[in-house]
Amino acid sequence: MRGRSVAARSAAPGAQDAPPAGACPAEAPRRRRNASQTRQLLLEVASTRFARDGYATTTVRDIADAAGVNVALINRYFTSKEGLFEACLTSAFLALKKETTGISRTRIAEGIARRVLGSASDEGLHEAMLLLLRSSGDERIDGMRRALLHSMSERLAEAVAGPGTSTDDAVLLRAQIILATTLGMTMLRASLSTDPLASATESDLVGPLDDLVRALLPPQD
Amino acid sequence: MRGRSVAARSAAPGAQDAPPAGACPAEAPRRRRNASQTRQLLLEVASTRFARDGYATTTVRDIADAAGVNVALINRYFTSKEGLFEACLTSAFLALKKETTGISRTRIAEGIARRVLGSASDEGLHEAMLLLLRSSGDERIDGMRRALLHSMSERLAEAVAGPGTSTDDAVLLRAQIILATTLGMTMLRASLSTDPLASATESDLVGPLDDLVRALLPPQD
DNA sequence: CTCGCAAGTCAACGACTGTTTACACTTCGT
């Protein structure tokens, strides 16, 4: 489970330092020592852990071990644990922002379902949603989360009301309720795995979700 | 803020051990040393902290200091930090169960609004909702949370479908989506305080919420 | 009044946290 190409490096540090066969030079695209590559690996592993277990519960040693590198690299590349978390959040922001640009009215429910389910191709989006709910206690980082949530609800409102129209607070509130539903379902599935929500498929969800979106944000006439 | 009669005991330990005036014997109903009273105080303070900051972030010393007692009492009365958390969860369960018995179809939206807002008289319910979302990492405790969530969604479904009728998974799923909305809104208000949701009043919420409930769980004919 | 026991405090423990310093290895420009 949890796949990815995380394996790599593997094994215990200190044992078998010399590969048995010729180091297969052309086949492995990854050099043994590559800063940006290691940084990216750390970022992915940390995002998964932070999303699953929360900020306080996750330890830097957990992350480093899961990535197969030394703990000190976290401070080297991200200054601190908080810096690492902020980097995770930033990358989650980018993923979510890219996904929420130009959403069409008719596919909102489907989009929510995919986020909630974390199905196949959109594993990252699901993780990003979870990350939004995790607080590090740092006020500045919480500001970022607040800002993204607000911008997401604005996009949602605009997707219904039309691009140019002014989005008054009443409409925005309803959009935020939809957002709250998305977050709530994500939590319920992820950390509680409450049935039947936990075992629902995408086709199970789009029906109810479409009713919900239609009721809260009726299409403009 | 946060009121309650928590003050008491107050001050720094070690200073001013004798009250200046005559100890007002009849006025203060609380004896200075009372186990069950201290236990209850600890429980209330801990619930507030756990709900607001989560399990891992909250330290036993924080709780003890806020209650004005020594840290060791937590282990004396609740065995461990996890024991204290479990006790908080249990009392939250009772409060929520009592509140969700015999809910009438027409007042669901209103009930949700009150839980989300944590308005005045129902401060405890709001806290209980937050507690449901906090994980201690302990598997048995997570089982309790799962069980309560499930029973709450069943009550919700029954409130609409009628007491005797069988609640199939499709209806239960929709009830859980409503529950997810409640939890999501609670989170959004509590930890992110996203406007306009954060500054919404009860009358702002009941409209949209009633639309939502009606759309997801249409009244039985 | 006095003495026993419950209620509460104190100080310390071992474990674990994030972080840093000093060191070893690989890679690449010249």
Added chain:
DNA sequence: ACGAAGTGTAAACAGTCGTTGACTTGCGAG
């Protein structure tokens, strides 16, 4: 090929965590 810069490791730091045992204090029965 050689040395400097870059990449990764190991060990230890200081601080905080939850927990524990011995101690002190105050209430209430006799």
